[in-house]
Structures are given as C-alpha cells and as structure tokens.
Amino acid sequence: MTKSELIQRLAEHNPHLYQRDVELIVTAIFDEITAALARGDRVELRGFGAFSVKRRDARLGRNPRTGDSVHVDEKHIPFFKTGKQLRDRLNAGS
Amino acid sequence: MAGRTVTRAQLSEAVYQEVGLSRNESAELVETVLNEISDALTRGEMVKISSFGSFAVRKKGKRIGRNPKTGEEVPISPRRVLVFRASHVLKDQINANLTKLRPAKTSAL
Numbered sequence: 695m696t697k698s699e700l701i702q703r704l705a706e707h708n709p710h711l712y713q714r715d716v717e718l719i720v721t722a723i724f725d726e727i728t729a730a731l732a733r734g735d736r737v738e739l740r741g742f743g744a745f746s747v748k749r750r751d752a753r754l755g756r757n758p759r760t761g762d763s764v765h766v767d768e769k770h771i772p773f774f775k776t777g778k779q780l781r782d783r784l785n786a787g788s
Numbered sequence: 789m790a791g792r793t794v795t796r797a798q799l800s801e802a803v804y805q806e807v808g809l810s811r812n813e814s815a816e817l818v819e820t821v822l823n824e825i826s827d828a829l830t831r832g833e834m835v836k837i838s839s840f841g842s843f844a845v846r847k848k849g850k851r852i853g854r855n856p857k858t859g860e861e862v863p864i865s866p867r868r869v870l871v872f873r874a875s876h877v878l879k880d881q882i883n884a885n886l887t888k889l890r891p892a893k894t895s896a897l
Contacts, residue, residue: 695824695825695828695833695834695835695836696835696836696837696838697836697837697838697840700821700824700825700835700837703824704817704820704821704824707820708817708820711807715807718806718807719803719806719807719814719817719821720821722802722803722805722806723799723802723803723818723821724837724839724840725802726794726798726799726802727794727799727840728840728878728881728882730794730798731878731881731882732881732882732884732885732886733792733885734791734885734886735791735792735793735794736791736792736793736794737793737794737795738793738794738795739795739796739799739822740795740796741822742822742825742826743870743872745872747882747886749886767887768887769883769887770882770883770886770887771874771879771882772841772872772874772878772879772882773872774841774843774870774872776869776870780826780829780870781869781870783826783830784829784830784845784867784868784869784870785867785868
C-alpha cells in the first residue's frame with residue numbers, strides 16, 4: 695500500500711470528505727510525526743508503535759574500497775518500535 | 789534532547805487545524821489511518837509512505853534462543869516482525885535540526 699492508495703481507501707470510507715482534504719489529513723499526520731522527531735521528541739501511538747530518535751556518535755569509519763579511514767560525523771537516526779497489539783496481530787493464527 | 793512525547797492527541801490536533809472537521813472526527817481519522825496501515829501490514833503487504841518511510845513485514849524462521857539469565861535453551865518459533873525504513877527526507881529533516889543544535893565539535897579543536 696502506498697500513500698496514495700491509503701488516501702484512496704480513506705476517501706472511500708469517508709464519502710463526505712473531499713479527496714483533497716483526505717490528502718491534507720494524511721500529510722498533516724506524517725508531517726506532525728516528522729516535526730516531532732526533528733525536535734527530538736518521541737511519538738508514541740499505543741497499540742501501533744513508537745517512533746524515536748537515536749543518536750549515533752561520530753566515529754572513524756573506513757572506505758571499504760580503499761581502506762582509507764574517514765571521519766563520520768555524529769548523526770541522528772529515526773527508529774520505530776512495533777506496538778504490542780500490532781506485533782500480536784502480525785502473529786495471530788500462525 | 790527535548791524528550792517530550794507526542795501522542796494521538798497531538799496528531800488529531802494537527803488534523804483538526806488542517807481541515808474544518810470536528811475534534812472528534814479528527815481523532816477518528818487518525819485512528820482510521822493507523823488501522824488501515826495495520827490492516828495492510830497484517831495482510832503481509834508493505835506500506836510505503838513517500839517522503840516518510842516504509843513499513844515491511846519480515847518472516848523470521850525458527851531458531852534456538854537462550855535464556856541469558858539461566859543459560860537454558862528455549863525454542864523461538866517462526867514469527868513475523870515489522871521493520872521500518874525511514875526515507876531520506878525524514879532522515880535529513882531530523883539531522884538538519886538535531887545535529888545542528890549541538891555546538892560544532894570541530895570548532896573546539
């Protein structure tokens with residue numbers, strides 16, 4: 695399922711909304727999550743999962759082709775932990 | 789790091805601000821979005837949200853684990869796990885903000 699298919703589905707379930715509004719809604723949700731993570735906040739959606747940001751320290755890496763050592767800056771990476779309910783749903787009946 | 793937690797309430801508020809829906813309906817829509825994503829994943833489908841990231845379901849085979857405390861062997865049955873891969877847009881936004889906030893280490897050297 696892609697973002698546009700998600701929008702399509704929502705529009706079908708909500709015939710009273712303009713497709714354009716459904717698009718704005720979906721975009722607003724993911725933008726809000728992005729903005730929170732960019733502030734360093736956690737996003738916790740019970741039953742679904744939690745998004746957080748992890749810091750990776752600067753390190754000395756290596757160019758795997760030449761073997762030269764290169765400085766890798768500190769960076770932040772987004773992380774998602776699946777919620778218990780969703781995890782259980784994925785494994786229900788298996 | 790700020791360390792605050794954003795929940796469904798803030799997402800609903802963002803939806804509420806965006807279009808002229810009631811607060812109740814905004815909250816319902818947030819729930820519906822999460823449910824649609826969960827349903828697709830449960831069907832084994834991959835969910836790709838452009839400029840955010842993708843969720844995929846991965847099958848893990850059976851393996852023998854160990855209870856780290858007792859050293860006892862425990863069988864781990866096959867299961868499905870969810871993996872999230874952030875898009876470059878999301879990674880870049882996070883780094884543009886957070887990595888800049890700290891005083892540059894290089895200038896101290």
